[in-house]
Amino acid sequence: MALSVNTNLSALSGQYQLDKTQQAKKQILAQLASGSQLNSAADNAANLAISQQLQAQINGNNQALNNTSDGISMVQTADSALSQLQDNTQQIQTLAIQAGDGALNSSNRQALQQQVDQLTQSNSQIVQSAQFNGTPLLSGGNATTFQVGANGTASDQLTVPGINLSSAPAAGGLNGYNANLGATNTIDVTTQANALAAQQNTQADLGTIGSQRSTLGAISNSFNSVINNLQTSNISNQAANSRISDTDFAAATAQLASQQILGQAGTLTQAQANIAPQAALSLLG
Template identity: 70%
Template sequence: MALTINSNLSALQGQNQLSQTQKTKEKLLAQLSAGKTTDNAANNPANAAISEALLAQINGSNQAINNANDGVSLAQTADGALNQIQDNTQQIQELAIQAGNGALSASNRQALQQQVDQLTQANSAIVQSTEFNGTPLLNSNNPTTFQVGPNGSADNQVNVPGINLAAAPASGGLNSYNANLNATGTIDISTQAGALAAQQSTAADLNTLASTRSTLGAVSNRFEASINDLQTASLNASAANSRISDTDFASASAQLAANQILGQAGLATQAQANISARSALSLLG
């Protein structure tokens, strides 16, 4: 190789190698500080795109889990109210059976009627007041739809059917409901004949309540199944994203140490390359 001054090829090659080593060190330090290899999309565009898609799926699944939990809470709120109405209706039925006893006087039945009135008024108040976040639960035919998946398709939705216990009994409402919360005689057991009719009315109400609670139970089970599925999907997507984007600290630290050594060696080589050019001066001595 010719001995030159203006073009020190060894120094130029050393500078290029030192620059590459420095860039690699900066990349590794960025990965170690961020904990991610995809913090800069330029490092690995394909992995960055895959990671973003996985993150969207993870975030969507996690939010869908929250939605499904809200659905469970709504169903539990409605079921709790129905359970109280059911208890009240069973008491009404017991009082109606008691009122059917021929040994009772009119005043006895009137006392029983007052108890029934209190219970029907309580049932009516529960029907009118039960709601979840402002949504009426027991006096509306409108279903409530919950998104329980990361995608906006119909198979990612669960519908809680509308419950309208304020409707006419023939349409799924209760005989023990009255829009007037102070109404009396909604269920009439003041006579022996009325007590017999009341037993039939309360039996119909109990069947309606049992069917409604069964429907809510099935919906709750569907929400729970969706939550379990979403949790599994979120976990698997998180594991996949970790393999793609998370920094392997052991490997990155080893690479960083190697590049630090290379950088020091490059600096020493650069110094030697600069010194070698000075040997040209000896020829002029």
């Protein structure tokens, strides 16, 4: 190898290797500081694209979980209102059966009627006022659809059927409902004959309420199933994303130690390479 002063190939080679070592240390330090081994597309473009897709799925699932929780809250609110209607209607039925007792006089039945009126007025008020975030739950009959998935397909939606207990009994409403919250004799028990008809009407109302509660129970189970699926999916996606993007601190710290040693060795080697051209001076002496 020729001995030259203008071009120090050993020093240039040392500079190149030392620069590579410094870049490697910089990358490892970034991984350790951020906890991610994908801090730029240059780190691993393919893995970064996969990681972004997985993170988008995770974010979408998390929002779908929130939406599903809203759906469960809505169903629970509606079921709570139906439960109170059911209790009140059962009391009305008991009073109607009592009013059918031939030993009672008209005054007795009028006292029972007052109790029935209070219960029907309470039921009517519940039907009109039950709502969730401004959406009527027991009147209007409008269905509510929830986005419970992150893939933008029809299967990612779950619909809560509308309930309209304020409609006519033949259309699914309650015999014990009256739009006038102060109405009396909506369910009439003032005579034995009326008491018998009242028993039949309240029995029909109990059937209507029970059917609605069964429907809501099935919908609630569907929401809970969606939550389980979303949580399972998130666990899988997060595990996959972690393998791709998270920093392995044990491996990274070992690599950092190795690069630090190489950096120190490179610095010492560079110093020796810079001294080598001085040998040319000995020839001039």
